[in-house]
Amino acid sequence: MAPPSGGATLPPVTTTRARPPRIPAAAQRLRLPIWQRAQLRTRERYGFDLGQTDALEKARTLVAEQPGDADVVLLLAAVLALRGDSDLAEQQARRALDLAPDLARAHTTLATLLMHGDRAEEGLSHARRAARLDDADPSVLYNLGLAEWVAGDRHVAREALRRAEAALAGTVRAGEPTPRPRRWWRLGRRSEAPPDTTAAP
Helix, strand or coil: CCCCCEEEEECCCCCCCCCCCCCCCHHHHHHHHHHHHHHHHHHHHHCCCCCCCHHHHHHHHHHHHCEEECCHHHHHHHHHCCCCCHHHHHHHHHHHHHHHCCHHHHHHHHHHHHHHCCHHHHHHHHHHHHHHCCCCCHHHHHHHHHHHHHHCHHHHHHHHHHHHHHHHCCCCCCCCCCCCCCCCCCCCCCCCCCCEEEEEC
C-alpha cells in the first residue's frame, strides 16, 4: 500500500490471516502504469532510473549537495525502499516530512513503508493526509486506495482507485472531492499490505 514520483515494490508483510485480502483488480491494472510514471518522472528530473545499479550512489550525492531539498531526500527514500532497506527508507521519508510537512509525496511514501512495516493505522493516516494535500496525483490516490482496502473500507478504496485511473488518463481535476472513509482502521486486524512506495520527483 509510491510515485515526484519514484516508486518501489516492497516484500509482503507476514500476516496472521490464513488468506490475506487480495489486491483489487483495479489496483493490479494500475500497478505497472503507476510504476512507469514514477520511473519516467524520475528520469526526466534527475537523469537516472530508480532501479539502475548506481541509483543509490547518485541519490546520496544529490542529498549531500542539497541536504535541505525535501524532494531529493524523498528520492533517496524511494531508492532505498526499492533495494529493500525499509528502515533507512522510512528515516529518509520522515526527514523529507521534517523539511516539507505538507509534501503529499512524502506522506504517501511514508504511508506505504508503514503499511509494509505492519503499522497500518499510522500508515493509513499518512495516506489520507497525502490525499487531502494532493487530490489529483494518481500515485497518492493509488496508495490511498490500497491503504483503505487493507483497512477494510472497500467502497472508499474502489473510489480512490477509480480516481487514480482517471488521473493517469488526465481526467481528474484538482479539488474534486476525495472519497471519505466510512470507518477507521480496526485495531488488532492484520493483513497483507500491498501498496507500492511512490517517493520522489
